[in-house]
Amino acid sequence: MGTRGPRGAARGQPRRSAHHPSPAPRPQGDAEPRAPRGFARARRPWAGRAAPLRRCRRSARASGAPGPLAYHRPVADGRRIEVERAQNLWERNAGKMPALQRAVALNAAPAVYSDQIGGLEQAQDEVLTYACAMTAPEVYAHWGTYPPSGLLLIGPPGCGKKLLAEALATRAGTGFLQVRVPRLAIEVVHFGGKVGELLEVWSGTLSEMPPLTVFFEELEFSQAAELGAPRADLPVGPIMDFLQELVDRAIHADHCLAVASTAHPATLRPAFVAPGRFERVVEVNPSFPADVVKALEIHAAAAEKRAQRRLFEAVDWEHVVRQHREASIGDWIRLMHGALRRKARCEAAAEPVGLVATPDLLAEVDRFKRASVRLPRPAGGIYV
Structure with missing residues (x-):
């Protein structure tokens, strides 16, 4: 897999279209991050489906809602139609690949709000910031920056990582696609030589779906409790390569937000947190008590x-x-x-x-x- 630019174009050859104008020249230096998902791009046509966030943090706190996220609960008919469309598309496409059906689940209308999360104020603030990539992408350009390509939530088991990812999808007004990575790893082993076919179905499904938040649950699958003890019999290297390709295709989809989690950050492959992947790392560590x-x-x-x-x-x-x-x-x-x-x-x-x-x-x-x-x-x- 060659080196890619921020949204799938080869480096030095950015996409150019009505929604992807030529980016400004990039400053030199290895420390400078790449600009994902359309720096200085016109507002996305679906951005109006969620409440605008012109001033994300200030408007959220001024609303009087508990916690740093000020959620709105839309019930528009257009949203219901979009939810039904997402469910139908997912059932049709996932049916082609039983491995996806068993390891990936769609919640087309997530409903996790700030007042349903106990504490975790700093992590919620990170979620709010990333939600702006879908609800008000122009605010990043206004401050001379761009949204991260993805978030990685790290924290012990049972600390609320999945809840935060669902809250992100709710705030952004997208569907919530949960990829249970340990289960997917087992399915890939059983699936054998049809991994390329699975990737094509994955890409085709993402391209057809309405806006999504894709959540890769427990990236460090080899240490996951779902597999019991660490599994020496699993071909970890090839599965990791496949997983990176799966992640890249989700990140490069303009209408997707990409989030991942792990309870084992110390052994996670560094490539997952490289620029252009889950470059923003967020600690989810509840304060006691x-x-x-x-x-x-x-x-x-x-x-x-x-x-x-x-x-x-x-x-x-x-x-x-x-x-x-x-x-x-x-x-x-x-x-x-x-x-x-x-x-x-x-x-x-x-x-x-x-x-x-x-x-x-x-x-x-x-x-x-x-x-x-x-x-x-x-x-x-x-x-x-």
């Missing part, structure tokens, strides 16, 4: 909304969370649901049952800690 408490409060409120009644007493969430520092946010959410399920069992058995209180959650923490000792815990790499 504040972000964990915020996430639990959000999920407790969501449970009460589903039940249409009060479920919790005045819980001392911080006291509960401080009992187990090693648990991820995902672990805490499952622990909370464990307490709710225990209440449901008591009700089914016609036993006396009250609202979930602090002692109920502390009992779940003890149970979780005892069970965790018996199970291997995946390492999460190094975070600085």
Whole structure:
């Protein structure tokens, strides 16, 4: 695979079209990044599908919405038509390649908003900045810069990386295409010599789809918990080469935002974070206990909304969370649901049952800690 320019053109030969004017001369020096996705380009025709972000951070915070992202929730008929079109196109094209169907999932209408994310303010701010590439690309040119070619979210398992990627898609007004990289690696091994055909279907699908946020979940597939222990039997080199080609084709699609995640940044192939790929690295590391408490409060409120009644007493969430520092946010959410399920069992058995209180959650923490000792815990790499 030859050296490519920012959006698929050979270096020194930029694309030229109505939407891709000739770029300004590039300053000399290896440290200067390449200008992806149309520096100083006219506004994209689909940019109006999401709320404008003329001044991204300031307008978001001035809106009064919780957190750094100020989401709007459009319900226009045009958007519904686009969602149906995306679903139909994906089902038709993915059906040609069972490997894609099993490893890739489309959410044509993601709906993850700022008030559904507990904390992670700095990571959310990065998401907001990247969303401008789709909602208001001209603001980058106004400041003499251009959006990154892609984001890499690094953080321990269960810290909210996928949630942030879905929030990006929601804010940008795009569909959300989730590529489960460890599963795709297994499918590629089984698929054998038809990898070239799979790449062609991938490229054709991306070219036909409406605007997308493509999320490559766990790029360092060889260390992923889904595969169990590191797999020496997998041809890691060829799979990585295939994965880089898959990533490049997504990044070079003008109507796609590219995001990836890993819990193992220390062993990730450096080529993935080279300029022109996932060049912007964002740490997703929840603060303890504040972000964990915020996430639990959000999920407790969501449970009460589903039940249409009060479920919790005045819980001392911080006291509960401080009992187990090693648990991820995902672990805490499952622990909370464990307490709710225990209440449901008591009700089914016609036993006396009250609202979930602090002692109920502390009992779940003890149970979780005892069970965790018996199970291997995946390492999460190094975070600085």
